[in-house]
Amino acid sequence: MAEQSQETVIGRITSVFGVKGWVKVYSYTAPMEGILEYRNWHVRQGGKRIRLEVSEGKRHGPGIVVRLKGVDDRDVARSYCGLDITVPTEDLPELPAGEYYWRQLEGLRVETPGGACLGVVKNLMETGANDVIVVRPTADSMDNRERLIPYLPDQVILRIDLDAGVMVADWDPEF
Template identity: 65%
Template sequence: MYSYTDPIDGILGYRNWTLVQDGKRRPVKMTEGRRHGAGIVVQIDGVSDREVARTYCGAEIVVPTADLPDLPAGEFYWHQLEGLVVLTVQGECLGVVHHLMETGSNDVLVVRPSSESIDQRERLLPYLPDQVVREIDLASGKLVVDWDPEF
């Protein structure tokens, strides 16, 4: 499996998972796990057959947000940023944060157009607080960026 936690094996600190696959949700309990190369291998309670385990390939693993540790001020979980409206410092709407991705040097916001955006372009914006990302307001659902809409 691949984990988006930081560090990657941070997912092993959560035992109760929900697997989401083909629109179906299934609660499972992870009984043990360890790093293996670039990924992680885990044992799911009640799954001892390799072929049964293969049926879980491609499933998304979610954990209850209540189980996540509180973050220091100014830090956010990716899921908190997804869905935020992205505005330039001049107030122009670029779209909505669809998801984030790791690039190695910094994370990237994938901003997809919305009915309110200035155009229908998808944009990749570096997630650089205080440089590109100027303000995040979860309560109002907005993320303000210092970004040229033509770029």
């Protein structure tokens, strides 16, 4: 399956931290501190792509705080709040066989073992016990229902074929 984007969102700048230009960051990486391994970030502001360089960052309480290079003022830092942080997709580490980034699963056609189409993966959610796939119906789906399917490889999720754009789920279509 072709990549949907050349960049991947890895977090979001949420608010300012202190008066010296630091910002709070919500990280989408696991572990949370993994976002600090990417030193060159990009954000979109006013339709323009801006490169931000991380000078330093650390875990602070339940989150991450970061000082951006050249940002020493709270008001300048505030201008970045609410922006998604992206990195080039090729900067992401290679995963072991059988593991996938969520972005790779979004858009896959979901079928039953018998070949019935349940829809496509809209997104995934963390629930604590296990991740859940949100499957949205399409024109060729067997019905018009949105489904929440547990992401349990080898139990519910039997096969993922990124090249074919298909995920096979052992899931009762009536559920």
